[in-house]
Amino acid sequence: MWQSSAAAGRLLLCSGRSWLQLRGYSSTVISGKTVEDGVLSSFRSICGEDGVSLGQAVREQHGKDESVHRCCPPDVVVFPRCVEEVSALARVCHSHRLPIIPFGTGTGLEGGVGAVKGGVCFSLRKMDAVLDLHPEDFDVTVEPGVTRKALNAYLRDTGLWFPVDPGADASLCGMAATSASGTNAVRYGTMRENVLNLEVVLADGSVLHTAGKGRRPRFPLRLINLIVKNSRPAFSFRKTAAGYNLTNLLVGSEGTLGIITKTTLRLYGVPEATASAVCSFPSVQAAVDSTVQVLQAGVPIARIEFLDDVMIDACNRFSSLNYPVTPTLFLEFHGSERSLEEQVSTTEEITQSNGGADFQWARDAETRSRLWKARHDAWYASLALRPGCKAYATDVCVPLSRLPQIIVETKEDLIENRLTGPIAGHVGDGNFHCVMVVNPDDPDELHRVHLFTQRLARRALAMDGTCTGEHGVGLGKRSLLCEEMGDPAMRAMQSVKEALDPLNLMNPGKVLQPGGPGDAQQLFLHLD
Amino acid sequence: MWQSSAAAGRLLLCSGRSWLQLRGYSSTVISGKTVEDGVLSSFRSICGEDGVSLGQAVREQHGKDESVHRCCPPDVVVFPRCVEEVSALARVCHSHRLPIIPFGTGTGLEGGVGAVKGGVCFSLRKMDAVLDLHPEDFDVTVEPGVTRKALNAYLRDTGLWFPVDPGADASLCGMAATSASGTNAVRYGTMRENVLNLEVVLADGSVLHTAGKGRRPRFPLRLINLIVKNSRPAFSFRKTAAGYNLTNLLVGSEGTLGIITKTTLRLYGVPEATASAVCSFPSVQAAVDSTVQVLQAGVPIARIEFLDDVMIDACNRFSSLNYPVTPTLFLEFHGSERSLEEQVSTTEEITQSNGGADFQWARDAETRSRLWKARHDAWYASLALRPGCKAYATDVCVPLSRLPQIIVETKEDLIENRLTGPIAGHVGDGNFHCVMVVNPDDPDELHRVHLFTQRLARRALAMDGTCTGEHGVGLGKRSLLCEEMGDPAMRAMQSVKEALDPLNLMNPGKVLQPGGPGDAQQLFLHLD
Structure with missing residues (x-):
């Protein structure tokens, strides 16, 4: 969930000189990069020989997320094993004024992990322990290498689960x-x-x-004896x-x-009962x-997901389904058997009064999981609409x-501007x-997409909304954030940033420091 | 809910010279205080003659909250009528380096409104409009003079309510x-x-x-047509x-x-059904x-309040009730008729399995309100245990x-140290x-209370708890905050504070800047 970049790496890639070199450190060329020897030996003395990588493949892997932002590799990737090592590494970076870019799973969507000013990527995947599970208090502490799926696998026999579920299997930190x-x-x-x-290491x-x-002392798992009937704690x-x-x-x-x-x-307690449904x-x-x-x-309601006709068509093709090609809701209900009945009957009443039809129920785990897999595959289904895009x-x-209003207007906008943009949404929020879905070799289309995304964001702002509900600002939305x-x-x-990170070492160039009006446009001009 | 002080006003009261005078401004003595003329005329030109008060009674009224902290009056009280006036007044204070103390209803409990460094109290009671009600989105915007009871009265016919309810009728801001x-x-x-x-005016x-x-445009109230069956929105x-x-x-x-x-x-939507109960x-x-x-x-569950035997005895005496003098829970359930049944039956099953008895139900509004009035009067009932304290x-x-564990240990501690401290708690949280309840003229008792509160806070910290769940830090808990x-x-x-308020003008001396080890003790030595 930490991310990559567009304005990305210009300092490094365009000048051919690293951040370290630019600061005049004595240096050795390693893997096509210039890195100061003393800094590297400090890193190695902290997290071991295999805890420091200068390999091009490793650096490139850590220079991008799942977004369209171009890869911008860091100068070096370090793999600390504990908070003490993170702290010691940060102190070295701090004394040498090196940018620090935290890296979890690289599954972000707004260019958050790109080393736009070079520097040191802190890959946290070796810190992967689940610590301090307190089932009786409904809480758990995890290290940054633990992903949401890994946590839920760990919790399987406890009657508990963690519900926040971005598409990717992101790290919880x-x-x-x-x-x-x-x-x-x-x-x-x-x-x-x-x-x-949170436990946090500052710059x-x-x-x-x-x-x-x-x-609190950690409670061993065998002490767990919960009465979990419903899924919401205090x-x-x-x-x-x-x-x-x-x-x-x-x-x-x-x-x-x-x-x-x-x-x-x-x-949260695993719900006593779950029911899913699809309604056209x-x-x-x-x-x-x-x-x-x-x-x-x-x-x-636990989930209420909207898919427009274009998206449901894409999902039908991709997942071999045959839902009617009309605007559709995917729904899920959690609760006790009794409360589920009430939720479902109220919902059916409302959807029917709005002309909803083909209410398809899924009670068993297998059918439910097939249904939600189709929803989770919406991204790939969209891409499959235009291969190569x-x-x-x-x-x-x-x-x-x-x-x-905003969905109706946005669909009209898409049609008017001949753009492919199937819609899926957490409409309950x-x-x-x-x-x-855009052809990276078609500058005209890229330009139309850029203008469309700007119009869409401003339409949301005019309605007291936000340009980003859950993907964050990263590189792509810095100028929209200013408008908002x-x-x-x-x-x-900016002053809070300067207070906690006066040298601007922590993931520089993200969230703040807008790149001016051309900022968002770069996003689409840098598809690679 | 903004508050008063103990270390209070030493600068002013001990030296006999005001903050303004200490800075060498030309000045006139008004109401026993020294205030610079130019500043006062600026204030008057912003919020009118009757928007600026130097009267001793007014200043004293704005120098204390409902806590034991001694009154510490500001040099002057201003009464802005809109955000533009607040902003203009703040600019004057900023250019003259005058402390700014926001004041709502003065119902805080940790000494938050005392003018410990003198300065200007911004009483916000004239800004009392309910703005921008959006019933369809379950939100409302209010000015700082609107109290929680005033808002709920305003919402009475909308099917909506705002549930957060500190004891006092505090202002929502x-x-x-x-x-x-x-x-x-x-x-x-x-x-x-x-x-x-939030709309916020910085220093x-x-x-x-x-x-x-x-x-968003404001929706007129007559457009409201909600289907509210339960009380929780998304x-x-x-x-x-x-x-x-x-x-x-x-x-x-x-x-x-x-x-x-x-x-x-x-x-939130007003619940379809409500039931209250008391159980011993x-x-x-x-x-x-x-x-x-x-x-x-x-x-x-909507409310689950604990009263120990000492507190229930106090409430019985004060509110002429006859609940058994044993540890007691006051409960309330909100929901649809159907969900209420389920909540109540599960709760009865659990309480009975723990030896709970005398489950007294209250379904009608009048009985419920009598029950909760007794709970809300717990403070006065406690005071009535020892008149004059x-x-x-x-x-x-x-x-x-x-x-x-912590409640049992705390009760033992109270008994051992011969202290009166009836317990009431939002135990669900x-x-x-x-x-x-303490005799302000008994230094030995004050000292024992001080040591008790320190032990209690540290007991909570050792259990991964906090020294303040809802009253805040104010003046009284600054050193405990550091320990926590x-x-x-x-x-x-501290650096966030300096970033947003570099001159330390905003309510100086509160939350941060602990007064050292004697800090908490002052609380009890300054009862007046």
């Missing part, structure tokens, strides 16, 4: 860093609501806990009014304020109206009441994605 | 500033989860919106990953980072075990699993208060 979200957010919230505490190597030091499980909320300042900071080395997460609608308006009404009726997902989010927040708020963000 | 909470937090969360956006007068500028209603989370940085900052001039809040238990352990199990069973409420919060967070986190908080 990376998800915290990018304020990730997913299909379950409508019921369980995003990372903002589910991170209870100067100091280590802090954002919500106090964890002091809301404000770790209530505190103790000073500034550093936890939520770090969540979503995209590696620009510090390196997250531990995350304490809120867990005569129009976008009818599908989205149903969503709004289901939520207004207080149904604690690249994809970029927009990410606007608006207040629920404005959702029908007001958040939706147009998966823009305004100068005084941007100045406040 | 003040509640945001102190990260307030209350009896409904176990289901609806605290201010942290319910503030969607230099600049105005920012923490989550983007509001742009979880992450205003999802965003757009830059640093300034909203949650400001929530709980206690006026030390900026003045909150508007708050956008998440609203043979022991503290049994009552708290029941709480833990009810929550682990996933019952979406003062009260101070502790505020620790621990993970749920540690709650039985792991948060409880000992209402320490550790030096690196405190340095991070």
